[in-house]
Each structure stands twice: as structure tokens, then as C-alpha cells.
Amino acid sequence: MKTIHLFANWKMYLDFDESNILANALAAQAKKNSEQIKIAVFPSALALYPVGQVLKDVGLAVGAQNAYWVDKGGFTGEVSVNMFKEAGCEYALIGHSERRHIFNETNHEVRQKLEAALAVGLTPVICVGETAEERRADKTEEVVEIQLRSALDKLAVGADAKIFIAYEPVWAIGTGDACAPGEAERMHGKISKIVTALLPKVDCKILYGGSVRPANVADYLIGPLTDGVLIGHASAQLDSFSEIIKRAGELAKA
Ligand code: PEP
Numbered sequence: 001m002k003t004i005h006l007f008a009n010w011k012m013y014l015d016f017d018e019s020n021i022l023a024n025a026l027a028a029q030a031k032k033n034s035e036q037i038k039i040a041v042f043p044s045a046l047a048l049y050p051v052g053q054v055l056k057d058v059g060l061a062v063g064a065q066n067a068y069w070v071d072k073g074g075f076t077g078e079v080s081v082n083m084f085k086e087a088g089c090e091y092a093l094i095g096h097s098e099r100r101h102i103f104n105e106t107n108h109e110v111r112q113k114l115e116a117a118l119a120v121g122l123t124p125v126i127c128v129g130e131t132a133e134e135r136r137a138d139k140t141e142e143v144v145e146i147q148l149r150s151a152l153d154k155l156a157v158g159a160d161a162k163i164f165i166a167y168e169p170v171w172a173i174g175t176g177d178a179c180a181p182g183e184a185e186r187m188h189g190k191i192s193k194i195v196t197a198l199l200p201k202v203d204c205k206i207l208y209g210g211s212v213r214p215a216n217v218a219d220y221l222i223g224p225l226t227d228g229v230l231i232g233h234a235s236a237q238l239d240s241f242s243e244i245i246k247r248a249g250e251l252a253k254a
Pocket of ligand 1 (some may be wrong): 173209
């Protein structure tokens, strides 16, 4: 029986009230969840604190969708890693493709966010993945390797550090065009090799993300190199997220 991680990226889909309503609904049904399933929710920065208060008593974690690396100062509009930590976060998404491609976040910035997150004790979820164009040019492995190396090479990490890598092909995010499970699993093997070579002592878990739905979640979770999934759209609706939690629970028991 493996532990399965279900990470819910609510992006900017839900406003304050909607986030709290969904968090309360998830909390109300949490006792039905399998103990093998670990759930973390990534709400908007504004909803994060109340959502975290609702979820912490039922064993669900919260995380930041993005965080700035400087502790405090004149950085209008930013929220720092330690502010998120203080608000109850356990995790931080780092380098989500929407940050990289809509907000032009660079590999260098990803590295700074990663170092800062680790320094305050947030568990980073580093997102990597190729665009459709890079895939067509047969550059998937090259792009993912560059993203991993720039994030992890010579990274100073404590002996008990934990990191997550989410393999999220950009063309599969929010499109309904999910990556074939066998292809995702093959990439997880490549990612695992690179991470182990760079950080041999670190506990690294690998997630798949990109159009995960109730109908396909089990196809990813059965992969031996897949520790869980990062879910966007389907995690922001009670019906579909509950169904994903249920299916993952059945699989964990099997
Ligand atoms: C994501 O944003 O990380 C994601 C995987 O989104 P979706 O599930 O909607 O493709």
C-alpha cells in the first residue's frame, strides 16, 4: 500500500466565499478518506488562512500557489515564504507553468523561491514540464532536465528535507488533453534519476499534473513511480474532487 498525494491547485478559480464553502464540504467528508491519502489544498492567498483553519483539524494541509523569496520589504503585491508559513502552510508550489509562461518566471527565480521555501520549512512542489512546441521539437527531456538542474544543482538541503516534483506538461494543463499515463510514468523515471543524482539523500516524491479527472486518475496512480497527482480544474469542484479522492482511496486499499 503506497501513500497517495492529492494536491489541489485552486488557482484563481474560487473567490473567498467559494473557497470556504468547498473547504467546509471537504472537511465534512474527510473522515471517509483513506488514511493512505494525503491531501493538500492550494487556495488563493486571501482564502488560505481561513481554509487552513477549517482543514487542519481534519488532517488536510494547505499550501501557497506562489511565494516571494525576500522575508519583508518594499515588494508591493508580493507575499513572502515566511508569511505563508506563518499562515499555516505546509507546502508551496514553485514554478507552476502558469507562473513561468504567463508571468515570465525564470529558472533563476524558481531557484530563489525554492531556496527560500526550504529555509523557512515549507515543502516545495517544483513544477516542471515542456510546452507543446518543445514537445513537437522532441525537446521534452532536455527542457525538463534543464529545469531540474537549475532548481536542484548544489542545493543546500537538510538531511530531513522533502521535495515534490510535479511533472506537468504545459500542453496538458487545463486543456483536457492529458498526457498518456505510460508517457508520464516514463518521464517520472527520468526525473527520479536526475533528482537522485543531484540530491541523493533527499526524500523526493513525484506527481503527475495535467487534466487529471475522476475518469483517468487511477491510470496515473497505479504507476509505481507516481506518488500522486496535482489537480487543477477538477479539484475546484466538490463532485469531481470527491470522486478523485474516492477513487484514489480504493486504489490505495487494493
Ligand atoms: C495545474 O494547474 O497544475 C493543473 C494540473 O491543472 P488542470 O488539472 O486543470 O490541468
